[in-house]
Amino acid sequence: MTVLSVFLSAFLVPQTLAQFAILRVKQKTAADQSLEITDELVKLEDEAIFWGRMKMFTFILASFTYDYLVLIRFKIAKEALEIPMWVHKVLLGIAIVIHGVALALCALLESKPILYRDYGLGAWAERMTAAVALFSLGMDNLLSWAFLRCVRKLRAAIAKETNMDLRPLADGPARSTHIIFTRFADGSLPNVIDTISSPHGTDCPSGRRAIDNGTLRCGTDNPDWDESMRDFAKFLTVRKSNFTTPVTEPSTPVSPTMTDTTTLFQQSRLNSFEPGSYMRNDSNVLESFPQCARTFVANKQLHAATMITLPRGRTFRLVTVSVLVLITFLFLHSSLTDSETEYSRSHGSRISEKANLNRLLHQPGSPYTRGDLGYAQKAGLTLVPVDSVSANNTKDPAPTPRVKAAIVMLARNGDANGAVKAITSLQQRFNDRYHYPYVFLNDKPFDDNFKAKMRDAAPHSELLFGLIPREHWSYPDWIDQEKAKVARKEMREKNVIYGDSEPYRHMCRYNSGFFYRHPLLDEFEYYWRVEPDVQFHCDIPNDPFRFMQENNKLYGFTISLYEYIETIPTLWKTTREFIKEHPTLVRSDNAMRWLSDSPEQYNRCHFWSNFEIASLNLWRSKAYTEYFNYLDKAGGFFYERWGDAPVHSIGAAMILKPEQIHFFNNIGYYHGPFHHCPVDQPALADLCQCDGADNFDMNGYSCTSKWFKLFGGGQANIEAEKVRLINQEKKSEAKKKEEAQKAKEKEEEEKAKKKKEEEEKAAKAKAEAEKAQKAKDAAEKAKKEKEVAERAKEDAEGAAANEKVPAAAAEEKVPVGVKEKEPAAEKEEPAAVKDKEPIAPAA
Ligand SMILES: Nc1nc2c(ncn2[C@@H]2O[C@H](COP(=O)(O)OP(=O)(O)O)[C@@H](O)[C@H]2O)c(=O)[nH]1
Ligand SMILES: [Mg+2]
Known part of the structure; x- marks a missing residue:
C-alpha cells in the first residue's frame, strides 16, 4: 500500500501542481486582456514550466515502475486466468510499445525544450500520458480480475485444507x-x-x-x-x-x-x-x-x-467501475482540453505563444526585452531565436552558419545585364564568401538567357526563379480602373515621375504587400533587396543577416530621402485613419518621430527601399498585414502612385522601435543618382572604393542626418562630415591664400618688369642722349675743326697772302683726313673745351 501510494503521489503531485500552475497563468491572462508580459506573468509561467517538467519526469519514473510491476503481475494473472501464451505475449507487447513510445516522447521533449508547448508538455505528451493512464487502468482491472480468480482458487484450496467453507x-x-x-x-x-x-x-x-x-x-x-x-x-x-x-x-x-x-x-x-x-x-x-x-x-x-x-458485491463493483470510468474521462478531458479544444484556440495558443516568447527572452544572448515580446505578441510579429540558422543547402559551407535569409531581386527579362552588374558587385563584396541563395521574382516567366546569366554571376549560390501569381500583380476588384486611368493622365500632365506608368504601380504594390508572401520565400526569415544596376562600394566582411538576427534588428537601410508629395497626397491621411482604428497595433515606443514632426503631417522622409536588409516576419506580422490591406483598400497604389518606399518606411516606423531599425553605414551603395559612400571614415577607408564627396548622407535632401539627430548613431558619419567640412574650408582657405600669393607675385613681377622697362628705357634714353651728345660733340668738334680749319685756311690764306709757300703747304695737308688731323685738333682741344664748357650741360 505504501509503495503504491509513493508511486501514485510521485506522479500525481507534480501533475496536480502543474495543473494548478497552468490554471493560475490562465486566470491571469484571462484577467489581463492587454496580454503584456509582466514580471508576475513571467514568474507564473516559469513556475508552470517547472512543474510541467516535473510532471514529465515523474511520468517517466512512474511508467518505468509500472512497467516493472506489470511484467510481474502479468505472469501471475496469466496463471490465474489460465490464458493462452500468445494472449499473454500480445498484452505484454502492447504494454511495452505504449510505454516505450511514451518514454521516447518524454525523452525527446526533455532533450529539446523547443518542443515544449503549454508549459513543458506537448499535446502529444498529454495524449500519451492519457493513453498510458487508460492502459494502466485497463490492465489494473484485468489484473484485479485475475487476482480475484486467484484468490477464489486460493480460498478454495485453503477451505479444502482446513475443511472450512470460505466461499464468498x-x-x-x-x-x-x-x-x-x-x-x-x-x-x-x-x-x-x-x-x-x-x-x-x-x-x-x-x-x-x-x-x-x-x-x-x-x-x-x-x-x-x-x-x-x-x-x-x-x-x-x-x-x-x-x-x-x-x-x-x-x-x-x-x-x-x-x-x-x-x-x-x-x-x-x-x-x-x-x-x-x-x-x-x-x-x-x-x-x-x-x-x-x-x-x-x-x-x-x-x-x-x-x-x-x-x-466484492455487485453494487460495490459497479460503483468502482463507474468511478474508474469517470476518473478516466476527467483525466482525458483535462489532458486534451489543454491542447486542442475551445480553450486552446482562445487562450491556449496565446499561452503557448507566450511560453515561446518567454523562451526567446530567457535564451542566452537574447537581444529581446519584455517590451519587444509583449508588443510582438499583440502585433502578431514573430521574433526569431538568436541561433536560428538555415539548413546548409548550398555547395560550400559559409564561415559561420547561415541565417535563414535570401537575396531577393524583382526583375524583368530585359533587366538581365543590369542584374548581372548588381550581382557581380554583391558577390565580390560579400556573397562570394557566404553563398546566400538568390530569389528572382518576375510577373512573367524568366527566360533561359536571364537564368543562364544569373548562374554565371553567382555560380556558388542556389538560385530560385519565381513567377508572381496573377492576383498579386493585377487590379483588385474594388479598384475603379477608369478612375485609375484618369489619375495616370493627370500625373503625366504634371510630369510626375513614373506618373503615367501602370506596371510601375503594380511593382510598387507588389513590393509593398506581396513579395514576402511568395512561396519561394516561405523558408526564409530575412531578405536583402537588390535591384538591377546597383553597385556596392565596400567590402562587407561580416554577415549583415547574422548581425540583424543577433541584435534584434528588423529593418536596415543605407539611403533615405524625401518623397515627391505628388505621388502620395492622401497616404498620411489614410495612415492616420488606420492608426485611429487599430491603436493597439502601433508600438508605443515606435520610430515615427522621424517621419512625422507633428501627427498631422508626414515630413516625406522615407528609407530608399531599393536597398533593404530586413525581416520578412516584419511584413508578415498581423500589424503590417492589416496596415497594407487598409492602404490597398483605399486604392492609393492606383489612384495616386504610392511607392513601396514610403509605405515600408511608415510601416516599419510604426511597428518597430528605433533600435530595431539599423543604418547600414558600412555598406557602400549606389542606385542612380545617389551614393552612400563612407570612404571618409577611418574604419571603412580601406574597405571602400568611392568618392567621399558623393556621399549623400549629409546632403540636404537626405533624411539620414535627421535620423542621427533623433536616434543617435551615425557618429562616424557625423565625424566624417565634420572632418570633410573642415577640410573643405581649409582647402578653400589654402586656395585663397595661394591665389592671393600668386596675385601678389604677379603684381611684384609686373612692378619689377615695369621698373626694368623704365630702367631700360632710361638707359636707352641716356645712351641715346649720350650718343646724341657725342654726335653733337662730334659735330661741334667737326664744326670747330672746320672752323679751325677754315680759320687756319683763312690764316693760311692770310699768311699765304703774306708768305705764299707756307700757305700752300698748309692747304695740301687738310684733305688727308680727320684722323691725321685729329692730333692736331686734340692738341688744340683743351683750349676749345675750355672755351665750350659752359655750353655743354645738355649732354
Ligand atoms: N518583373 C518586373 N519588375 C519590375 C517591373 N518594373 C520594375 N520592376 C523592378 O522593380 C524594381 C524597381 O524598379 P525601378 O525601375 O528600378 O524603379 P525605381 O528604382 O523607382 O526607379 C527593379 O528591381 C525593377 O527591376 C515590371 O514591370 N516587372
Ligand atoms: Mg531602381
Whole structure:
C-alpha cells in the first residue's frame, strides 16, 4: 500500500501542481486582456514550466515502475486466468510499445525544450500520458480480475485444507478479502499466506450458523472444525504477529459472543506457536495452493507486501467501475482540453505563444526585452531565436552558419545585364564568401538567357526563379480602373515621375504587400533587396543577416530621402485613419518621430527601399498585414502612385522601435543618382572604393542626418562630415591664400618688369642722349675743326697772302683726313673745351 501510494503521489503531485500552475497563468491572462508580459506573468509561467517538467519526469519514473510491476503481475494473472501464451505475449507487447513510445516522447521533449508547448508538455505528451493512464487502468482491472480468480482458487484450496467453507457469501453484506503475502524476515522461505474473510456480520447465512462452545461457527459442518480452525488461526497468527509479537498465554477467556474471524484470530493467539514452523513443516499446504498463489509467494520482488483489495458485491463493483470510468474521462478531458479544444484556440495558443516568447527572452544572448515580446505578441510579429540558422543547402559551407535569409531581386527579362552588374558587385563584396541563395521574382516567366546569366554571376549560390501569381500583380476588384486611368493622365500632365506608368504601380504594390508572401520565400526569415544596376562600394566582411538576427534588428537601410508629395497626397491621411482604428497595433515606443514632426503631417522622409536588409516576419506580422490591406483598400497604389518606399518606411516606423531599425553605414551603395559612400571614415577607408564627396548622407535632401539627430548613431558619419567640412574650408582657405600669393607675385613681377622697362628705357634714353651728345660733340668738334680749319685756311690764306709757300703747304695737308688731323685738333682741344664748357650741360 505504501509503495503504491509513493508511486501514485510521485506522479500525481507534480501533475496536480502543474495543473494548478497552468490554471493560475490562465486566470491571469484571462484577467489581463492587454496580454503584456509582466514580471508576475513571467514568474507564473516559469513556475508552470517547472512543474510541467516535473510532471514529465515523474511520468517517466512512474511508467518505468509500472512497467516493472506489470511484467510481474502479468505472469501471475496469466496463471490465474489460465490464458493462452500468445494472449499473454500480445498484452505484454502492447504494454511495452505504449510505454516505450511514451518514454521516447518524454525523452525527446526533455532533450529539446523547443518542443515544449503549454508549459513543458506537448499535446502529444498529454495524449500519451492519457493513453498510458487508460492502459494502466485497463490492465489494473484485468489484473484485479485475475487476482480475484486467484484468490477464489486460493480460498478454495485453503477451505479444502482446513475443511472450512470460505466461499464468498452471495448475499451477505459487502466485504473484502485480504490476501497478504510475505516472507520470513530472513527471507528464507515463502511462508505465510493469510486469507481473511472479514467481517461478515453477526450472522452466518442460514443453515450455516452455529454456536459452538460460545464460538460462532459459520459455513462448516466439519466435526473437527474447532481443531482445523484453530490450526488455521495459528497459521494466521504467524502473519499477524509478524514474528515479533511473543506468543502469549490467553489473557482473557474466550468470549461467548465472538462473532467473526477477527475475534477468532485473537483467540488463536492463546495458543503457543513456533513462528513459521507450521508452514515450514507443512509444504503440503503450499503445494495445494493454485499456481498463481504460489507465484505470488515465490516472487521475491513481493518482499515487503502486496496487498490487493478486491471489492466484492455487485453494487460495490459497479460503483468502482463507474468511478474508474469517470476518473478516466476527467483525466482525458483535462489532458486534451489543454491542447486542442475551445480553450486552446482562445487562450491556449496565446499561452503557448507566450511560453515561446518567454523562451526567446530567457535564451542566452537574447537581444529581446519584455517590451519587444509583449508588443510582438499583440502585433502578431514573430521574433526569431538568436541561433536560428538555415539548413546548409548550398555547395560550400559559409564561415559561420547561415541565417535563414535570401537575396531577393524583382526583375524583368530585359533587366538581365543590369542584374548581372548588381550581382557581380554583391558577390565580390560579400556573397562570394557566404553563398546566400538568390530569389528572382518576375510577373512573367524568366527566360533561359536571364537564368543562364544569373548562374554565371553567382555560380556558388542556389538560385530560385519565381513567377508572381496573377492576383498579386493585377487590379483588385474594388479598384475603379477608369478612375485609375484618369489619375495616370493627370500625373503625366504634371510630369510626375513614373506618373503615367501602370506596371510601375503594380511593382510598387507588389513590393509593398506581396513579395514576402511568395512561396519561394516561405523558408526564409530575412531578405536583402537588390535591384538591377546597383553597385556596392565596400567590402562587407561580416554577415549583415547574422548581425540583424543577433541584435534584434528588423529593418536596415543605407539611403533615405524625401518623397515627391505628388505621388502620395492622401497616404498620411489614410495612415492616420488606420492608426485611429487599430491603436493597439502601433508600438508605443515606435520610430515615427522621424517621419512625422507633428501627427498631422508626414515630413516625406522615407528609407530608399531599393536597398533593404530586413525581416520578412516584419511584413508578415498581423500589424503590417492589416496596415497594407487598409492602404490597398483605399486604392492609393492606383489612384495616386504610392511607392513601396514610403509605405515600408511608415510601416516599419510604426511597428518597430528605433533600435530595431539599423543604418547600414558600412555598406557602400549606389542606385542612380545617389551614393552612400563612407570612404571618409577611418574604419571603412580601406574597405571602400568611392568618392567621399558623393556621399549623400549629409546632403540636404537626405533624411539620414535627421535620423542621427533623433536616434543617435551615425557618429562616424557625423565625424566624417565634420572632418570633410573642415577640410573643405581649409582647402578653400589654402586656395585663397595661394591665389592671393600668386596675385601678389604677379603684381611684384609686373612692378619689377615695369621698373626694368623704365630702367631700360632710361638707359636707352641716356645712351641715346649720350650718343646724341657725342654726335653733337662730334659735330661741334667737326664744326670747330672746320672752323679751325677754315680759320687756319683763312690764316693760311692770310699768311699765304703774306708768305705764299707756307700757305700752300698748309692747304695740301687738310684733305688727308680727320684722323691725321685729329692730333692736331686734340692738341688744340683743351683750349676749345675750355672755351665750350659752359655750353655743354645738355649732354
Ligand atoms: N518583373 C518586373 N519588375 C519590375 C517591373 N518594373 C520594375 N520592376 C523592378 O522593380 C524594381 C524597381 O524598379 P525601378 O525601375 O528600378 O524603379 P525605381 O528604382 O523607382 O526607379 C527593379 O528591381 C525593377 O527591376 C515590371 O514591370 N516587372
Ligand atoms: Mg531602381
